[in-house]
Amino acid sequence: MAEIQLNHIIKSYGKARATNDVSLTIKDKEFMVLLGPSGCGKTTLLRAIAGLEAIDSGTVTIGGRDVTNVPPRFRDIAMVFQSYAVFPHLTVWDNIAFGLRMKKLPDTEVKKRVEMSAEMLRITDYLQRFPAQLSGGQRQRVAVARALAMPSGVLLMGEPLSNLDALLRLDMRAELKKLLRDAGATTVYVTHDQVEALSLGDRIAVMKQGVILQCDSPLRVYDHPVDKFVGGFIGNPPMNFLRAAGLAAIGLIAPPGYDLVGIRAENLDSFTSPMSGALEASILVVEPLGSHNLITAKVGDEFIKVNTRAELMPEPGSKLWLKPMPDKVRWLK
Amino acid sequence: MKGLKLSRVLTYVGAVLMALWILVPIWLIAVSAFSTRQGIFDFPKALLPNPFSADTMSFFLGATNVLPSAGRSVVVAIITIVISSVIGAPAGYALARFNFRGRDVFRLVIVSTRAFPIVILSIPIAVAYIQLGINDNVFSLALMHCALALPFTVLVTSSVFAGVPRDLEEAAETLGCSPLQAFMRVVLPLALPGLAAATLFTFVLSWNEVFASVILTSRNRTLPALLVAQLDESPLNYKYAGGFFLLAPSMVFMLFIRKYLFTLWGRVSR
Ligand SMILES: Nc1ncnc2c1ncn2[C@@H]1O[C@H](COP(=O)(O)OP(=O)(O)OP(=O)(O)O)[C@@H](O)[C@H]1O
Numbered sequence: 125m126a127e128i129q130l131n132h133i134i135k136s137y138g139k140a141r142a143t144n145d146v147s148l149t150i151k152d153k154e155f156m157v158l159l160g161p162s163g164c165g166k167t168t169l170l171r172a173i174a175g176l177e178a179i180d181s182g183t184v185t186i187g188g189r190d191v192t193n194v195p196p197r198f199r200d201i202a203m204v205f206q207s208y209a210v211f212p213h214l215t216v217w218d219n220i221a222f223g224l225r226m227k228k229l230p231d232t233e234v235k236k237r238v239e240m241s242a243e244m245l246r247i248t249d250y251l252q253r254f255p256a257q258l259s260g261g262q263r264q265r266v267a268v269a270r271a272l273a274m275p276s277g278v279l280l281m282g283e284p285l286s287n288l289d290a291l292l293r294l295d296m297r298a299e300l301k302k303l304l305r306d307a308g309a310t311t312v313y314v315t316h317d318q319v320e321a322l323s324l325g326d327r328i329a330v331m332k333q334g335v336i337l338q339c340d341s342p343l344r345v346y347d348h349p350v351d352k353f354v355g356g357f358i359g360n361p362p363m364n365f366l367r368a369a370g371l372a373a374i375g376l377i378a379p380p381g382y383d384l385v386g387i388r389a390e391n392l393d394s395f396t397s398p399m400s401g402a403l404e405a406s407i408l409v410v411e412p413l414g415s416h417n418l419i420t421a422k423v424g425d426e427f428i429k430v431n432t433r434a435e436l437m438p439e440p441g442s443k444l445w446l447k448p449m450p451d452k453v454r455w456l457k
Numbered sequence: 458m459k460g461l462k463l464s465r466v467l468t469y470v471g472a473v474l475m476a477l478w479i480l481v482p483i484w485l486i487a488v489s490a491f492s493t494r495q496g497i498f499d500f501p502k503a504l505l506p507n508p509f510s511a512d513t514m515s516f517f518l519g520a521t522n523v524l525p526s527a528g529r530s531v532v533v534a535i536i537t538i539v540i541s542s543v544i545g546a547p548a549g550y551a552l553a554r555f556n557f558r559g560r561d562v563f564r565l566v567i568v569s570t571r572a573f574p575i576v577i578l579s580i581p582i583a584v585a586y587i588q589l590g591i592n593d594n595v596f597s598l599a600l601m602h603c604a605l606a607l608p609f610t611v612l613v614t615s616s617v618f619a620g621v622p623r624d625l626e627e628a629a630e631t632l633g634c635s636p637l638q639a640f641m642r643v644v645l646p647l648a649l650p651g652l653a654a655a656t657l658f659t660f661v662l663s664w665n666e667v668f669a670s671v672i673l674t675s676r677n678r679t680l681p682a683l684l685v686a687q688l689d690e691s692p693l694n695y696k697y698a699g700g701f702f703l704l705a706p707s708m709v710f711m712l713f714i715r716k717y718l719f720t721l722w723g724r725v726s727r
Pocket residue numbers: 137140141142160161162163164165166167168169316
């Protein structure tokens with residue numbers, strides 16, 4: 125069992141708080157993604173779990189054990205660094221075996237584990253090479269293999285894909301998803317790429333300026349963002365936000381206290397002629413994306429992005445009538 | 458465009474002049490050290506010694522006190538290396554890794570110690586040594602050389618350690634290492650070439666040091682101190698041979714560590 129509990133974690137650098145009273149429970153074998161813009165405290169939180177960063181206050185428990193003051197080597201964790209941190213003076217084999225030898229596993233067990241995780245990451249052919257003789261993608265595989273070889277209940281990953289080129293990243297993402305599911309470790313994965321977060325996570329913790337704004341399943345975070353920031357950060361294009369008052373005309377009345385409405389680009393039906401319950405919009409830009417068109421339009425003085433069928437190809441300057449799908453309208457404060 | 462070319466030419470001319478400034482005396486010494494006793498007075502000089510002769514060198518090495526002094530120089534240099542590494546390398550590591558209060562001031566103070574002229578430092582130290590009764594002895598001289606070498610050792614080892622990414626050390630710690638084990642298994646192997654270069658440089662520093670050696674020794678001279686003390690009374694071929702003998706290790710070592718010196722000083726001056 126390797127449930128991770130973070131209780132009121134505070135870490136300051138000078139006056140600024142990198143994590144400001146963060147509490148989070150990550151269930152055993154869960155895949156938790158920490159997502160947020162640059163500088164929001166994701167790495168700080170991950171390092172606090174690893175024990176690489178001393179926290180100012182709060183507690184960290186792993187598997188029910190308070191490890192707040194326990195050094196990394198006694199925490200039952202393995203970690204993949206953004207820089208890979210593969211040891212340049214050791215062969216791939218020795219890199220993967222490094223932790224196993226430190227843990228004083230018997231040689232046969234070390235060999236078995238090295239070979240198994242090398243096989244999983246398809247680097248068996250490179251085992252005798254030094255990291256300098258590998259490509260960035262291969263080095264990244266070594267870093268993951270080294271972590272997966274460890275008999276630890278918690279796997280921490282700090283933006284492991286961010287240094288790979290786009291195509292490789294896509295491949296690796298799918299592969300990681302399968303590998304990590306099979307590994308069955310509790311995983312904490314840091315990224316600022318929302319697509320990565322949606323595709324990998326069992327749950328996503330969206331962070332901003334040292335606090336967690338929302339922690340939910342990918343679908344929930346995408347579909348029911350708690351505020352404008354989350355809706356705007358997740359999804360491409362970002363969620364549209366309109367003043368709630370403007371929607372009264374089409375019969376959408378905001379509950380008391382809510383003054384903003386969020387609606388995603390794919391949740392607007394578009395019509396080329398006036399329609400009851402639809403907003404009139406003037407088209408600014410039409411971007412054909414193959415599977416659909418992305419249209420940027422203006423409703424009153426507010427901008428809105430809409431996905432339309434690929435066949436619908438209106439001219440910029442013409443009018444479009446947009447009808448929000450009632451069950452997809454999100455009222456926000 | 459034209460101005461750019463001109464400044465380039467001037468740069469090269471300047472570089473060539475500077476190189477000659479260093480190389481011509483070295484060449485002169487080297488050629489003379491391997492000429493015959495008469496060949497030394499030849500003018501103009503041949504590019505290579507002609508006839509080539511080891512007489513001058515063997516005359517020098519056979520002179521009384523030369524070999525014992527050279528041996529003393531080596532001993533002093535080795536003691537200097539050991540002490541300055543033991544004290545300096547940990548300080549360098551701390552400078553590289555820890556973000557402590559006053560770090561920049563500390564760094565500045567270290568650099569500024571080199572601004573004191575050795576001549577001025579040497580006299581009070583010589584007085585103190587004599588009062589303590591520890592003058593004219595290799596260990597005390599090595600102590601003085603340590604004082605001279607330490608700023609260099611601290612700064613250079615700090616840049617060597619800074620060159621080993623912190624991530625690697627942390628990765629080792631997540632993989633089951635204590636901080637000391639992470640240092641021994643990851644940082645040290647990666648820092649070793651740079652540390653070796655620093656060591657060689659310290660050797661050269663001590664091997665070539667004259668002032669303190671002259672002042673702090675009398676009967677137990679190191680080689681540079683011996684040569685300087687005999688400067689007035691020694692024949693020309695002896696001086697050339699001695700000069701070459703002092704130069705040789707520095708040149709060989711510099712050849713080895715040239716690559717490192719660039720990166721070392723480049724990082725230190727950051
Ligand atoms: N060693 C440090 N010294 C001072 N400030 C730091 C240090 N590490 C992080 N910070 C600050 O703490 C805040 C959070 O940093 P953190 O590295 O956790 O962000 P992040 O979410 O990982 O960002 P990114 O996506 O850019 O990696 C930032 O404002 C950063 O400037």
